[in-house]
Amino acid sequence: MTENQVVLPAIELVSLVKEFTAHGETVQAVKGVDLRIGEGEFFSLLGPSGCGKTTTMRMIAGFDEPTSGEVHLHGENVTGVPPNRRDVNMVFQSYALFPHMSVAENVAFGLRRKGVAKDEVTRRVGEILEIVGLGGREKRRPGELSGGQQQRVALARALVNNPRALLLDEPLAALDLKLRQTMQVELKRIQREVGITFVFVTHDQGEALTMSDRIAVMNDGRVEQLGSPREIYEHPASKFVAGFIGTSNLLSGTVTELRDGAAVIGLGGDERIVVPARTTKVGSELELTVRPEKIDMRTEEPDGGRSRVRGTVTEVIYLGTSTNYNVRTSTGAEVVVFTQNASNANDIAVRGDSVWLSWEPRHSYAIGA
Amino acid sequence: MRRRLTPYLLILPGGLWLTAFFAVPLIMMLSFSLMEGNLIDGFAFTFHWQNYTEGLSTYGDKFVRSLWYGLLATVACILIAYPAAYWIAFKAGRNKSTYLFLLLLPFFVSFILRTVSWKFVLADDGIFLGTFKDWGLLNEDFHVLGTTFAVVAGLAYNFLPFMVLPIYVALERVDARLLEAARDLYASRVQTFLRVVLPLSLPGVFAGVVMTFIPASADYVNADVLGGSGNVMIGNVIYLEYFNNSNYPTASALSFTLMGALLVGIFLYARLLGTKDVLEAAGR
Numbered sequence: 001m002t003e004n005q006v007v008l009p010a011i012e013l014v015s016l017v018k019e020f021t022a023h024g025e026t027v028q029a030v031k032g033v034d035l036r037i038g039e040g041e042f043f044s045l046l047g048p049s050g051c052g053k054t055t056t057m058r059m060i061a062g063f064d065e066p067t068s069g070e071v072h073l074h075g076e077n078v079t080g081v082p083p084n085r086r087d088v089n090m091v092f093q094s095y096a097l098f099p100h101m102s103v104a105e106n107v108a109f110g111l112r113r114k115g116v117a118k119d120e121v122t123r124r125v126g127e128i129l130e131i132v133g134l135g136g137r138e139k140r141r142p143g144e145l146s147g148g149q150q151q152r153v154a155l156a157r158a159l160v161n162n163p164r165a166l167l168l169d170e171p172l173a174a175l176d177l178k179l180r181q182t183m184q185v186e187l188k189r190i191q192r193e194v195g196i197t198f199v200f201v202t203h204d205q206g207e208a209l210t211m212s213d214r215i216a217v218m219n220d221g222r223v224e225q226l227g228s229p230r231e232i233y234e235h236p237a238s239k240f241v242a243g244f245i246g247t248s249n250l251l252s253g254t255v256t257e258l259r260d261g262a263a264v265i266g267l268g269g270d271e272r273i274v275v276p277a278r279t280t281k282v283g284s285e286l287e288l289t290v291r292p293e294k295i296d297m298r299t300e301e302p303d304g305g306r307s308r309v310r311g312t313v314t315e316v317i318y319l320g321t322s323t324n325y326n327v328r329t330s331t332g333a334e335v336v337v338f339t340q341n342a343s344n345a346n347d348i349a350v351r352g353d354s355v356w357l358s359w360e361p362r363h364s365y366a367i368g369a
Numbered sequence: 370m371r372r373r374l375t376p377y378l379l380i381l382p383g384g385l386w387l388t389a390f391f392a393v394p395l396i397m398m399l400s401f402s403l404m405e406g407n408l409i410d411g412f413a414f415t416f417h418w419q420n421y422t423e424g425l426s427t428y429g430d431k432f433v434r435s436l437w438y439g440l441l442a443t444v445a446c447i448l449i450a451y452p453a454a455y456w457i458a459f460k461a462g463r464n465k466s467t468y469l470f471l472l473l474l475p476f477f478v479s480f481i482l483r484t485v486s487w488k489f490v491l492a493d494d495g496i497f498l499g500t501f502k503d504w505g506l507l508n509e510d511f512h513v514l515g516t517t518f519a520v521v522a523g524l525a526y527n528f529l530p531f532m533v534l535p536i537y538v539a540l541e542r543v544d545a546r547l548l549e550a551a552r553d554l555y556a557s558r559v560q561t562f563l564r565v566v567l568p569l570s571l572p573g574v575f576a577g578v579v580m581t582f583i584p585a586s587a588d589y590v591n592a593d594v595l596g597g598s599g600n601v602m603i604g605n606v607i608y609l610e611y612f613n614n615s616n617y618p619t620a621s622a623l624s625f626t627l628m629g630a631l632l633v634g635i636f637l638y639a640r641l642l643g644t645k646d647v648l649e650a651a652g653r
């Protein structure tokens with residue numbers, strides 16, 4: 001299965017639109033989302049706060065009905081079906097554990113409602129609590145557990161039902177950094193172990209990049225880009241994605257020449273930018289992005305057919321394992337460059353130095369061309 | 370030093386208040402209840418515990434009736450208050466406080482005035498019964514005033530806020546996401562209510578029951594205004610003995626008997642629900 005081709009969609013969203021009316025005003029929270037999420041995939045919805053991630057999720061779970069469009073689960077149109085009759089489970093950001101029930105009762109809740117036999121409930125609850133690392137805490141109340149443990153109970157309570165898909169709405173957002181990183185690894189392990197489709201909502205791009213098989217980057221109620229973490233990171237399809245995922249440098253110029261499917265922006269003298277672009281013409285304006293770690297910075301002139309631009313170092317930020325340089329290019333753009341601090345290296349340049357920036361054309365990406 | 374004193378300073382006004390206006394009268398009443406005599410010859414403290422046994426044997430039926438009316442009124446209050454509080458907490462949207470205010474609006478009017486106005490509404494030839502009788506819908510001698518129904522309805526009406534408010538507060542505190550979580554975990558609407566909402570709101574119901582049952586059982590205004598000779602409650606007896614007959618010892622003994630009965634009742638009720646949960650509920 002290649003990354004973009006989905007054999008059997010576990011979840012399919014068709015032209016999903018959701019409008020809310022508040023104070024007499026209609027707001028479109030989701031403005032037409034089409035997605036096919038594959039069986040067993042770890043799929044992330046990534047986007048800034050307020051872009052419609054939760055609303056999309058709630059429509060999959062059945063808490064909100066779409067204004068228009070359809071939700072399909074395993075090929076079956078479930079639009080209008082209440083949440084208790086959809087075979088997906090949700091892990092809430094606030095966990096939403098039942099405070100008056102023990103851990104075991106919380107986890108058993110779904111199985112009991114489905115009428116699973118008592119012995120089997122006990123067995124499955126025990127098993128899943130082992131998997132999430134909460135064996136021996138069955139009798140505790142949620143209020144007696146730490147945040148991380150509550151998180152695991154919430155996860156177990158959903159997973160124990162063996163749902164066709166698990167929906168997680170910013171499940172780690174309430175945890176501190178260290179615990180969040182542990183839980184990221186844990187979640188990934190659990191997902192591999194149980195093989196259930198995970199739809200993971202986050203506004204943390206690092207989290208999405210490390211955990212997901214595929215990511216849908218959302219902005220303002222729409223999916224801006226859909227792809228593997230690598231595709232999204234290295235080839236952002238829009239200025240928004242480039243800016244939202246990691247640090248990205250934005251450059252622009254007028255195309256002076258076309259050569260082998262690449263556009264050349266001649267900057268006079270030895271300076272030029274080469275970028276793969278198929279649909280552009282000579283004379284048109286082109287915007288492109290380059291990741292900071294792809295840029296090579298040195299004081300002497302670089303060789304070969306690489307993109308090469310002159311600049312002046314405006315800031316040096318030492319970060320231990322790496323150093324960041326802010327460079328103002330001859331075209332007036334502000335560019336960030338990351339360099340690894342190798343064992344022997346002194347700083348390549350200091351503030352005010354003239355430097356050469358260069359990068360492989362294939363590491364830059366023309367926006368919309 | 371100052372820090373160690375702070376807790377005592379905080380409790381001081383309340384403590385003084387309680388001592389002056391609760392503990393002192395209580396002890397005075399307790400000593401009255403063991404006295405003998407009358408207004409003219411004066412009262413003397415003689416450990417006359419017969420006040421209790423005689424009071425109980427003479428007015429036993431009034432005690433039972435009071436507790437029974439209190440219970441009926443409390444149940445009626447739950448049946449009316451719970452759905453209303455539920456609706457306001459979960460369905461009223463942004464206008465919650467408006468609806469709550471509307472529900473409580475009648476209670477800004479004096480207790481006596483409210484009860485008296487019920488008397489007009491329920492009068493044999495009043496605006497409802499009179500009209501229905503004119504239309505021939507009701508028998509001429511049909512009446513509501515002077516019945517158990519009138520007294521219990523009056524009690525339920527008058528003490529409704531004490532049931533609505535604690536239940537509302539308890540329901541209001543139930544995280545709406547818990548309901549979604551239950552629905553997500555295959556519970557129907559009814560199951561969600563029974564398994565999640567109801568258990569979480571029980572502390573509110575418990576508080577409401579205590580706050581309704583005690584004053585309703587001890588009330589005398591409703592029986593006086595809306596009831597007849599067959600609806601006399603223990604509160605009416607105490608009132609009569611104290612203010613009309615100036616029989617302070619009997620009135621005090623009856624009061625203490627009622628207090629004891631209510632305390633035992635509430636204690637058993639708390640035990641029945643599990644003391645731990647009640648304490649937990651109070652602590653929440």
Ligand SMILES: Nc1ncnc2c1ncn2[C@@H]1O[C@H](COP(=O)(O)OP(=O)(O)O)[C@@H](O)[C@H]1O
Pocket residue numbers: 020021022027028029047048049050051052053054055056
């Ligand atoms: N129940 C609602 N009523 C009105 N507006 C809502 C409601 N839920 C969400 N919205 C609006 O829809 C937009 C998307 O919200 P949401 O899906 O929660 O975003 P995200 O989860 O990505 O932060 C926001 O502008 C939010 O204010």
Ligand SMILES: [Mg+2]
Pocket residue numbers: 050053054055170
């Ligand atoms: Mg959200």
